[in-house]
Amino acid sequence: MTDVERLFRDYHATLVRYLTRRLGDRDWAEEVAQETFVRALRQNALTNERAWLFTVANNLVRDDARRAARQRQQLVLLRDEQISEAECDDVAADSDDASTAIRAHETMLARKAVDGLAERDRMALLLREEGLNYGEIAAALDLSVGSVGTTLSRARRRLVEGYEQMQRADAGRQNNG
Amino acid sequence: MADDEITTPRHIDEGTMHAWLDGALSAEEAGGVESHVADCAACSAAAAEARGLIAASTRILSALDDIPGKVIPANDSAVVASVGAARSIPHRAPSMRSMRIYAPIAAVALFAVGALLVLRRNPALVPVSSQSRAPVAAPVATQTGDKVVAPENKPAVARGAAKVAPTVRPERMPRAAASETGTRVAAIPSAPSALDAANANNAPAAVRVEATGSAAKSMTVPSTVTSLAASADAASSRSRESLGVTARVADAAPESAFIGGELRRTDGFTISPPTMTGARVIASNEFNSGGSHVRRTIFKLDSGATVTLTERRTLTARAAADAAARAETAVHMTPLTLRGLSLQDVQSVMWISPDGTSFTLAGPLTVTELEALKGRIVASGYATPRP
Numbered sequence: 001m002t003d004v005e006r007l008f009r010d011y012h013a014t015l016v017r018y019l020t021r022r023l024g025d026r027d028w029a030e031e032v033a034q035e036t037f038v039r040a041l042r043q044n045a046l047t048n049e050r051a052w053l054f055t056v057a058n059n060l061v062r063d064d065a066r067r068a069a070r071q072r073q074q075l076v077l078l079r080d081e082q083i084s085e086a087e088c089d090d091v092a093a094d095s096d097d098a099s100t101a102i103r104a105h106e107t108m109l110a111r112k113a114v115d116g117l118a119e120r121d122r123m124a125l126l127l128r129e130e131g132l133n134y135g136e137i138a139a140a141l142d143l144s145v146g147s148v149g150t151t152l153s154r155a156r157r158r159l160v161e162g163y164e165q166m167q168r169a170d171a172g173r174q175n176n177g
Numbered sequence: 178m179a180d181d182e183i184t185t186p187r188h189i190d191e192g193t194m195h196a197w198l199d200g201a202l203s204a205e206e207a208g209g210v211e212s213h214v215a216d217c218a219a220c221s222a223a224a225a226e227a228r229g230l231i232a233a234s235t236r237i238l239s240a241l242d243d244i245p246g247k248v249i250p251a252n253d254s255a256v257v258a259s260v261g262a263a264r265s266i267p268h269r270a271p272s273m274r275s276m277r278i279y280a281p282i283a284a285v286a287l288f289a290v291g292a293l294l295v296l297r298r299n300p301a302l303v304p305v306s307s308q309s310r311a312p313v314a315a316p317v318a319t320q321t322g323d324k325v326v327a328p329e330n331k332p333a334v335a336r337g338a339a340k341v342a343p344t345v346r347p348e349r350m351p352r353a354a355a356s357e358t359g360t361r362v363a364a365i366p367s368a369p370s371a372l373d374a375a376n377a378n379n380a381p382a383a384v385r386v387e388a389t390g391s392a393a394k395s396m397t398v399p400s401t402v403t404s405l406a407a408s409a410d411a412a413s414s415r416s417r418e419s420l421g422v423t424a425r426v427a428d429a430a431p432e433s434a435f436i437g438g439e440l441r442r443t444d445g446f447t448i449s450p451p452t453m454t455g456a457r458v459i460a461s462n463e464f465n466s467g468g469s470h471v472r473r474t475i476f477k478l479d480s481g482a483t484v485t486l487t488e489r490r491t492l493t494a495r496a497a498a499d500a501a502a503r504a505e506t507a508v509h510m511t512p513l514t515l516r517g518l519s520l521q522d523v524q525s526v527m528w529i530s531p532d533g534t535s536f537t538l539a540g541p542l543t544v545t546e547l548e549a550l551k552g553r554i555v556a557s558g559y560a561t562p563r564p
Contacts (some may be wrong), residue, residue: 005514008527009544016525021241032535034421034489037527066236071335103243134201149201150192156189156230163237 004041011053012037014130022126032060050118051136054127059138081161109170113163121155128152189220191212194227231354382557482538484550491533526551 019029040154046052064071114122120141127137134148143151189197190211196202196224197210214220456476472488526547538551 005419005527012525012527013523017242021238026239027473030487031489032487032526034389034487034535034537035469038489038529041529103240106240107243110237113237114241125234126238128199129235134196134199145201147192149194149199152191152199153191153195153227153230153421156195156234159237160230160233163233 003038007040007046007049007053008037011050015053015057016053017132021060021114021129022123023061028064032057032064033062041052046138048139050132051092051139054130054132054136056142058123098108109163109166113159116162117155121151122156124148124151125155125159146154189211189223191223191227194220195231196366198227200223229344236416456484478540478550482541484538484542484547486554487537487539489535489537 010141014143015036016026016033019032023029023032036053039056040046040049040053043052117125118175124137124143125139127140132140134145137143137148138145180274193202195208202210213466215222225418235480257258273508456478463542470490476484476486478484523539523541524544524547526544528551529535536551536554538554540547540550542550
């Protein structure tokens with residue numbers, strides 16, 4: 001097994017999961033991940049592989065986003081509309097499977113809650129979820145190590161409170177029917 | 178933190194609390210926090226709250242791993258609508274349906290340069306039942322001035338139960354780099370009789386032909402297909418006479434979408450995605466993303482699992498500039514994602530072919546199974562791992 005293959009084995013899944021959570025788009029996440037590993041090929045040696053991979057992935061997303069921000073906005077808007085409509089249709093169609101419906105709804109709430117975070121807070125939290133330590137997170141986000149804890153505490157609080165608030169709003173709507 | 182700060186009974190701020198729970202503090206710092214929390218009711222409660230937030234965050238974020246994407250539905254019109262909507266940005270793509278190529282075929286010159294002959298059943302010419310429709314087609318090499326431009330590879334794809342063998346004559350053929358703009362000819366002979374025969378026999382086939390660069394690889398054709406080759410040739414030579422050649426200007430790495438069994442490219446050419454034995458293509462698309470050309474194909478295996486093959490090829494600077502000038506963008510079409518699967522279930526393998534294309538194969542299989550699948554893709558001539 002070559003080095004890149006090992007690197008891939010060790011980190012591809014976690015990188016894709018991080019990117020999917022961050023971008024909300026599995027296809028885009030896969031592309032960025034693939035490009036990240038292609039770039040890793042060009043490196044002779046990586047001292048901290050995980051931090052490097054996530055840093056490069058973040059940079060790719062940032063550059064990609066800059067280049068196509070305006071256009072993607074339109075696509076994302078359209079796609080989200082389609083998805084939310086489609087999800088409703090799906091949910092209606094799959095309503096036999098209540099757990100599917102619940103899961104789809106939770107996914108949507110989670111997506112909204114995560115998107116409600118400031119970008120750096122979101123990235124820090126998602127990186128932490130992938131097991132990066134504070135030093136790696138600081139390196140990937142260009143933060144001081146000392147501020148990672150504060151960033152994470154803020155992100156977690158806002159995520160959970162935002163999510164719970166939406167849940168309450170949902171429940172309220174249902175009750176008022 | 179200095180020693181005197183640790184020993185002073187001061188409440189722990191939230192950031193430090195989380196750092197402690199995340200194991201990010203030094204042993205000394207952690208010890209200080211721990212002993213304080215043990216003695217301080219307020220901080221003890223704060224610690225409990227922090228633990229709750231950490232656990233809740235993990236739980237909420239894991240909900241994002243459920244992929245809600247939609248696979249392209251069987252209904253063409255719905256697909257076209259969604260694709261069309263996704264492409265509402267100004268794009269020079271003509272309407273998908275209007276860009277059908279009516280089976281022109283290569284001129285004699287093509288064969289002089291070792292053209293690749295692929296059978297195509299043209300839905301417009303041959304009435305087919307929806308069940309047995311076998312969309313196929315690959316643009317064939319043509320001559321542009323002195324330069325021979327060959328299209329992307331693509332063998333036939335059969336829809337429905339029959340995995341039909343396209344007939345391919347294995348010949349060497351140079352492949353056009355994405356940057357070469359030139360005249361491409363859709364040489365798509367129609368030989369319905371051979372395909373009908375193949376359909377009837379339900380012959381599975383995996384044909385994937387590709388030539389790379391000037392050092393063209395020889396193409397491999399699995400033995401299951403060879404028996405069809407003879408009959409197909411006969412049929413195609415008949416149709417050859419009646420069809421003409423259509424030339425179009427090709428753009429660098431045009432975009433495409435897979436609609437109901439046929440891959441329609443935005444420049445009007447109809448191509449077919451790669452096939453493998455025991456696998457059926459259910460969706461595919463190509464697009465330019467940043468400086469790369471990406472093609473994604475989704476296969477449904479006989480076992481029922483769905484796997485995705487993603488290829489990524491760096492565009493030349495010129496092609497990338499062309500794409501940027503036309504405001505092409507990555508169409509991140511969620512319709513092609515794997516539906517209903519948690520990320521935990523999906524594994525991936527990746528490899529690089531000699532020409533620098535990177536491939537990722539992903540699906541709800543074990544890595545061993547994916548490696549085996551990769552072997553079949555590679556064996557079909559589609560992609561070769563780096564030595």
